[in-house]
Amino acid sequence: MPVELVTYVVQNLVAEPGAVEISAEQDDRGVRIEIRCAADDAGRVIGRGGRVINSLRTLARAAADGRQRVEVNLIE
């Protein structure tokens, strides 16, 4: 499932896994996943040119059922 997947990947990307908080909001159109992490880890979650967070979005969509929408954002 997308939330578990995002949680696992983010925890293994950052220097401070203990500071990672993932929240998810489900509505009829899909799921909105919000990532919170230590300030120093924000760059690791976003990546150069947004490549890490965009890859997370792509993978989270593959983990979702059918056509449900998946949004993944880092809250700073």
Place this chain on the structure above:
Amino acid sequence: MAERDLDRYLEGLGIDVDDEGTKDEPMLHDVSEDEVDVFEDAEILDMETALGTYGIGGVIPDDLDPRERTETFLVHVLLDLDATYTVDVIDRGDEILAEISGGDAGRLIGKGGRTLAALEFLSNAVVNKGDADPIRVVIDVGGYKRRRDERLRQTAMRAAARVRKSGEAVELEPMSAAERRIVHMAIAEEADVVTESTGEGRARRVVVSPAD
């Protein structure tokens, strides 16, 4: 993930599957109303023990080598995607090669290979986290990349033949960096034609020209 592969994965983490003593016990039994709370508490405790001790659902242990890190990461991610994938990870010295089979290959490859590219990119980021001497992690799904690379080499060779015949440069379709690399490498072996990349971002493409 097949049960056999999950067993192998757990064994890799030092969890002796057969000694758990749970295999012969019935998985389900009738639970009376007043038993429920105790039962649920027990489940949560077990999961927390697993999380803390084996890094399941949490952070990959520090003492694993790159091959083990790759395997641990992929087994976990693949379980979240579809329980029927299996993965074989080998250390080839200069790179880690992970071959994924079973399950819905198309779902993991994605449109234009984008999901696979995302998985590969994140695997590299996680496996090489904080490592001064990174090793490349290469992932294939059901032979997809092998076939794609072969197709790209054929495209490159056809372009080279056209350039030779006409004496004029041929521009190929826009490609990803990985795809352009295959084309450059295929044509580098040819003496009479050369390649270069042109354009920016998604429009970046290879131009094949006659060698001077």
